[in-house]
Amino acid sequence: xxxxxxxxxxxxxxxxxxxxxxxxxxxxxxxxxxxxxxxxxxxxxxxxxxxxxxxxxxxxxxxxxxxxxxxxxxxxxxxxxxxxxxxxxxxxxxxxxxxxxxxxxxxxxxxxxxxxxxxxxxxxxxxxxxxxxxxxxxxxxxxxxxxxxxxxxxxxxxxxxxxxxxxxxxxxxxxxxxxxxxxxxxx
Amino acid sequence: xxxxxxxxxxxxxxxxxxxxxxxxxxxxxxxxxxxxxxxxxxxxxxxxxxxxxxxxxxxxxxxxxxxxxxxxxxxxxxxxxxxxxxxxxxxxxxxxxxxxxxxxxxxxxxxxxxxxxxxxxxxxxxxxxxxxxxxxxxxxxxxxxxxxxxxxxxxxxxxxxxxxxxxxxxxxxxxxxxxxxxxxxxxxxxxxxxxxxxxxxxxxxxxxxxxxxxxxxxxxxxxxxxxxxxxxxxxxxxxxxxxxxxxxxxxxxxxxxxxxxxxxxxxxxxxxxxxxxxxxxxxxxxxxxxxxxxxxxxxxxxxxxxxxxxxxxxxxxx
Numbered sequence: 001x002x003x004x005x006x007x008x009x010x011x012x013x014x015x016x017x018x019x020x021x022x023x024x025x026x027x028x029x030x031x032x033x034x035x036x037x038x039x040x041x042x043x044x045x046x047x048x049x050x051x052x053x054x055x056x057x058x059x060x061x062x063x064x065x066x067x068x069x070x071x072x073x074x075x076x077x078x079x080x081x082x083x084x085x086x087x088x089x090x091x092x093x094x095x096x097x098x099x100x101x102x103x104x105x106x107x108x109x110x111x112x113x114x115x116x117x118x119x120x121x122x123x124x125x126x127x128x129x130x131x132x133x134x135x136x137x138x139x140x141x142x143x144x145x146x147x148x149x150x151x152x153x154x155x156x157x158x159x160x161x162x163x164x165x166x167x168x169x170x171x172x173x174x175x176x177x178x179x180x181x182x183x184x185x186x187x
Numbered sequence: 188x189x190x191x192x193x194x195x196x197x198x199x200x201x202x203x204x205x206x207x208x209x210x211x212x213x214x215x216x217x218x219x220x221x222x223x224x225x226x227x228x229x230x231x232x233x234x235x236x237x238x239x240x241x242x243x244x245x246x247x248x249x250x251x252x253x254x255x256x257x258x259x260x261x262x263x264x265x266x267x268x269x270x271x272x273x274x275x276x277x278x279x280x281x282x283x284x285x286x287x288x289x290x291x292x293x294x295x296x297x298x299x300x301x302x303x304x305x306x307x308x309x310x311x312x313x314x315x316x317x318x319x320x321x322x323x324x325x326x327x328x329x330x331x332x333x334x335x336x337x338x339x340x341x342x343x344x345x346x347x348x349x350x351x352x353x354x355x356x357x358x359x360x361x362x363x364x365x366x367x368x369x370x371x372x373x374x375x376x377x378x379x380x381x382x383x384x385x386x387x388x389x390x391x392x393x394x395x396x397x398x399x400x401x402x403x404x405x406x407x408x409x410x411x412x413x414x415x416x417x418x419x420x421x422x423x424x425x426x427x428x429x430x431x432x433x434x435x436x437x438x439x440x441x442x443x444x445x446x447x448x449x450x451x452x453x454x455x456x457x458x459x460x461x462x463x464x465x466x467x468x469x470x471x472x473x474x475x476x477x478x479x480x481x482x483x484x485x486x487x488x489x490x491x492x493x494x495x496x497x498x499x500x501x502x503x504x505x
Contacts, residue, residue: 147307147316152261172318175305176270179318183267 002057006043009036015085019044019059028059029081031088049081058085063168065093068126075125078118087111087122100127140171144178153182191364191392192238196246200363201356201388202235205347209239212345213246222275222322223247224344225298227283229332231471233389234349236328240279243326250276256285265290266305269297274321283327284334291339298325298342330467351386351475354378360388361395365410370399375412383419383428385472390428397422427476427495432460436469437478437496440488448485 005028007021017036018025028044036042044059045066058081060066065088072084079087087096090111099107100123108119141162148158161181165174193199196213199206209226216223223243228236237253244251252268259265259280272278280286286294296302303318327343329335340346352360358374358381365372372395380398384391401418402410410418419425429437439457440447455462470486473479478492 143307143316147305148263150307151266151305152263172316175316176318179263179266179270182263183271 230349357381
């Protein structure tokens, strides 16, 4: 399973690039192929789509984009990798999350070939998923805050430090990071 | 400034058995490419516990993080130290018998399997988040072995008792330090210092510096036996290196308790001193130079000590 590739862009197409990784060229479908520069180094997170008679690689510059992409193809029936990539090409991740938060499906109508019904379903279902994600993240932050205070760190400093933790990391990592920051501040 | 502390295990003088075991442990750790077992040093102050910890770190080429029992007040202090250690680093905790109990309990699992359990959540059902730590070596040091709790003691793979040094060993240390400090001293001069250092290198070094001051003020180039003896007379240090508190101990044991046997508590009360200080600092040296004997019934003064105090043995009733 390919999860990540790093290499030089040797060719660009409308919706894909060819990434040269130590002499092997991978065709990677990307949103915004036009923003990639030939001859430059890139690191992309890969989604590998394996079908009966073809394998397609979809690449993303950030984990957030990859996660959203996976969420859409898993949750919204009738939307496959190609269509999901179209959504990410037409709208930025910020626009997407804003629209979903507001419950507004109209921005999705900009995506070519995406009907109103599907657009509404995206807002509804992904909205629910995002909420769940936010909630577990908030719960984690609460656990971390509580335990750091109970260890004996000063309450206000804990709150300040927890605010700036990398929320994409597992809870253990966040906790370690928090302890490191809190104990190094002292000296 | 040049450091007087030895930098490598081969430069360390005295404590031969301990040094031998440490050498083997270091070699084994290096060949296994694994962390060294936890070590506990105990014994009177000034015998080289910190120095040995530094040397071990130096030999293993790892960092040494220094802390003391009382300085780790809260679990958060310990967590901060442990999280910031790199692979196989050494954490040295001096006066480890003074760690607060909650901190000590967290230390158990850190020592045992390099995990830091954090119990969380007053609101929700309490659960534990376990943080993985880098493997490390804890070197604990204490002057009060009796105050180390059994669970903590059992988690040290190696426990070493540091003994008081002989005058000859201190002489060697004094000669070495004099060379580093650029002080000229004869072997006889160094031996006189060795005799008065209470079996403790740290005191030997202090005495060397004071004798050096005396000799340079009085215009001597080399510290000979005569110069050293002169200096000690001048500094009011007796032939055995005993100080006020030692003499008080002997006088009280002789006059209040008729030379003993007397219990440690009774002696401590009569002296107005803390029992621990007497047991850990005063008595070891007095026993070492055969001034007192520790028996089941209590402490007994010896005839050598009586002579020292100016009582002749025949003054005794028996």
